[in-house]
Amino acid sequence: KQEVTQIPAALSVPEGENLVLNCSFTDSAIYNLQWFRQDPGKGLTSLLLIQSSQREQTSGRLNASLDKSSGRSTLYIAASQPGDSATYLCAVDNNAGNMLTFGGGTRLMVKP
Amino acid sequence: AAGVIQSPRHLIKEKRETATLKCYPIPRHDTVYWYQQGPGQDPQFLISFYEKMQSDKGSIPDRFSAQQFSDYHSELNMSSLELGDSALYFCASASTGNEETNEKLFFGSGTQLSVL
Numbered sequence: 001k002q003e004v005t006q007i008p009a010a011l012s013v014p015e016g017e018n019l020v021l022n023c024s025f026t027d028s029a030i031y032n033l034q035w036f037r038q039d040p041g042k043g044l045t046s047l048l049l050i051q052s053s054q055r056e057q058t059s060g061r062l063n064a065s066l067d068k069s070s071g072r073s074t075l076y077i078a079a080s081q082p083g084d085s086a087t088y089l090c091a092v093d094n095n096a097g098n099m100l101t102f103g104g105g106t107r108l109m110v111k112p
Numbered sequence: 113a114a115g116v117i118q119s120p121r122h123l124i125k126e127k128r129e130t131a132t133l134k135c136y137p138i139p140r141h142d143t144v145y146w147y148q149q150g151p152g153q154d155p156q157f158l159i160s161f162y163e164k165m166q167s168d169k170g171s172i173p174d175r176f177s178a179q180q181f182s183d184y185h186s187e188l189n190m191s192s193l194e195l196g197d198s199a200l201y202f203c204a205s206a207s208t209g210n211e212e213t214n215e216k217l218f219f220g221s222g223t224q225l226s227v228l
Binding site: 034036041042043044045046049089091097098099100101102103104105 | 116143145147154155156157160167168170200202204206216217218219220221222224
């Protein structure tokens with residue numbers, strides 16, 4: 001059974017810092033991996049999707065990398081802003097059916 | 113751009129009652145997914161539909177059922193509600209035939225169900 005772990009569980013940084021969120025998964029036979037953002041009481045917004053054959057994806061200040069063999073992904077946020085404060089969730093799809101297994105999330109707070 | 117619409121936003125029920133949650137996917141999306149997120153928990157996959165047929169089933173209790181209609185909207189029916197059913201229920205949609213956005217999920221804002 002796939003298990004997804006995210007470290008750290010919570011992170012507080014001053015505005016402007018570059019930061020890295022970590023995600024690890026136990027079963028490396030994945031189809032794709034997605035990073036989501038969730039604001040309190042709200043839905044999930046897909047940030048980046050990395051197919052199993054890809055190494056990284058970039059969108060604006062966000063860069064996600066994938067090392068399938070070691071079961072790891074990182075989300076890099078450059079020049080963090082207070083508006084980036086949210087919970088970031090990593091999710092893995094093992095069978096191309098979008099039956100995602102989510103990590104516990106990292107709660108990020110960026111202080112002005 | 114149109115997003116996934118869920119109704120109602122909030123729902124309060126008592127134990128043993130029934131509830132129906134509705135989901136309207138993004139236009140031209142053919143696949144709908146239901147997820148349950150308990151308080152302080154990560155989302156858990158319940159069930160999905162592709163072209164009005166059930167495609168995958170996750171940890172959905174037998175007390176719950178769902179279907180996708182001809183207009184692609186979906187409904188999650190929950191019976192004999194229990195206190196533990198209190199959660200945020202998300203619907204997501206995807207277009208499985210579009211290479212650019214294939215499999216990327218778009219989530220609705222969720223329905224917050226409280227069972228008293």
